Amino acid sequence: MKTRNLISGLMGATVLAAGIGAGPAPAADNITITMAAPDWPPTRFMKEHFDATYQSPAGHNTTLDMDFIPWPSFYERVAASLTSGEQKYQMIVTDSQWLGAFVEGGYYMNLTDKIKDDPELQAIMKDLHPALVSAYSTYPHKTRAQLEELGEPPAEGVNYYGFPQFPDTYVTFYRQDIFCDEGEMAAFQERYGTNLPCTYEDWQDTDWTKWGQIGEFFQRDAGEMLAGEELAEPFYGIAYQAGKGYDFSTMQINAFIWQKGGDIWDESKAPEAQAEGVVNSDVAVEAFEEYLSYLQYMPPVAQTGQMDIFVIQDLYMQGKVGAIIDWVGLGEPVLDPNASTVSDKSAFGPAPGTRKADGSIDRTGNIGGQPFVLTTWNSDEVVDEALNVVKWWLSPEVQLEAVKNGGQSGLMSVMAMPEYNDLRPWNRAHVEMIDWQKDVWHIPDFFEMLTQQQEEFDKAITGQISAREALDEVAEFQQELLEDAGLIE
Numbered sequence: 001m002k003t004r005n006l007i008s009g010l011m012g013a014t015v016l017a018a019g020i021g022a023g024p025a026p027a028a029d030n031i032t033i034t035m036a037a038p039d040w041p042p043t044r045f046m047k048e049h050f051d052a053t054y055q056s057p058a059g060h061n062t063t064l065d066m067d068f069i070p071w072p073s074f075y076e077r078v079a080a081s082l083t084s085g086e087q088k089y090q091m092i093v094t095d096s097q098w099l100g101a102f103v104e105g106g107y108y109m110n111l112t113d114k115i116k117d118d119p120e121l122q123a124i125m126k127d128l129h130p131a132l133v134s135a136y137s138t139y140p141h142k143t144r145a146q147l148e149e150l151g152e153p154p155a156e157g158v159n160y161y162g163f164p165q166f167p168d169t170y171v172t173f174y175r176q177d178i179f180c181d182e183g184e185m186a187a188f189q190e191r192y193g194t195n196l197p198c199t200y201e202d203w204q205d206t207d208w209t210k211w212g213q214i215g216e217f218f219q220r221d222a223g224e225m226l227a228g229e230e231l232a233e234p235f236y237g238i239a240y241q242a243g244k245g246y247d248f249s250t251m252q253i254n255a256f257i258w259q260k261g262g263d264i265w266d267e268s269k270a271p272e273a274q275a276e277g278v279v280n281s282d283v284a285v286e287a288f289e290e291y292l293s294y295l296q297y298m299p300p301v302a303q304t305g306q307m308d309i310f311v312i313q314d315l316y317m318q319g320k321v322g323a324i325i326d327w328v329g330l331g332e333p334v335l336d337p338n339a340s341t342v343s344d345k346s347a348f349g350p351a352p353g354t355r356k357a358d359g360s361i362d363r364t365g366n367i368g369g370q371p372f373v374l375t376t377w378n379s380d381e382v383v384d385e386a387l388n389v390v391k392w393w394l395s396p397e398v399q400l401e402a403v404k405n406g407g408q409s410g411l412m413s414v415m416a417m418p419e420y421n422d423l424r425p426w427n428r429a430h431v432e433m434i435d436w437q438k439d440v441w442h443i444p445d446f447f448e449m450l451t452q453q454q455e456e457f458d459k460a461i462t463g464q465i466s467a468r469e470a471l472d473e474v475a476e477f478q479q480e481l482l483e484d485a486g487l488i489e
Contacts, residue, residue, distance in 0.1 A: 031385050032063045035091040036078050039068035041332055042166040042407040043093060046393065049401060057388055082107045087377045091386055093165050093370045099139040101444040108161050109374040114387060115154045124394050125153040128164065132410040135439035136162045136371035143268045144438065162371030163390050166329065167410035169368060169437060171429035172203055173316055173334060174323040176347040181227040188217055200428065203349025207361055208290060211352040214238055215297025218322045239298045239315060240325040243308030244458040247450060253291050253457060254440065255365035259354035260287040265478055267441050271489040275478035280471035288467035292460060305458040317342060325351050327368050328426045332406035348426035350433055367437035445485055452477045
């Protein structure tokens, strides 16, 4: 489905949605909540745990009916349902970037007053990591810095829509058996004059320069040796997102740009913020060029535009690459010996970043994961019970169970628990990385901007155009689009 047509249809459907009345309210003692959810472990666990443990504090007989949809088709399925007026869903697990389109379309419920009137919801909002409140809940979007100035939620002048169903961050997955091999460590030290990262603390001190060295060092042909064993096929040192689909290059490229001191178009500063001269600044071009420079050390698929998050995961689990940057939400299969050849060899650390003048490392990047929201056509009884489900899911005891089963928590109180880091091997890295996260645009024009940007990034990744040419095209497109939308003066 073309993005431009999709957005046009979504906005045009506002009138349709407004003209369709809500169906009869379910009986107070028998409530069904239908939720659109991506088909992956965190949402599967939510359903299983709900069925096993949930008890309505209002005394209802509540059913959570989750419509599991594969991620590649999730947006199209949800958008089609919303714009058709069928009013199928009471709750939706949504990407944060969709907030603008679906709020403006009249489909997502503004929960600000509900939060103001409910001390339990207020307590949850205050316990959530502020990066999640900014990214998952606010529209018009408020940055973390803006929210800090406005005060604790619910802050005046802020509209809140979502709660975290599954917060996600990207971290480094790495082969401990080769990164901690004495022979490989000695050879790396001799070649580059620095250590090969083995421990978590080593990865805390790993920047993009060392990331490139790792890629170069571990690039081996079939027949060469790796950690004392002869390779039956080529081996590669590193991999990260370089996919044309959805946001599978933007998420990684933005990190390079932000860390270098560049920026994307900043909706929080509209209408003064510009795209031209910002998106294609010299700093942004330099950052994109650095991102592109490491592709040569990755499996060949990286330069075809097909290196998405699932391809990266598969390459790693097949033992074909030494270290990857990927979402912690994809970590659980790595530990499964039935799915992964490296299940007993893997460790996790923070993602690399850009070394600053003072020696510190900036790891700013795009936040992942999804909030869940309520739709606008629900009866009062359903709204109240759906918020009871939110409270249940975001209770510390349920969050701990979710983490034990491969999920993550966004509650600071849970992440601070002594046992938290030991529940899953990537938890320590998740806690460190979440503090660096921020979000990309929430505006209704997000999809048009992302689609065009991904196409231009792909041309650079596949060697058709330069980094500057790609960013010039992106900046020109965004400037015109945003001016037409009244978001740039």
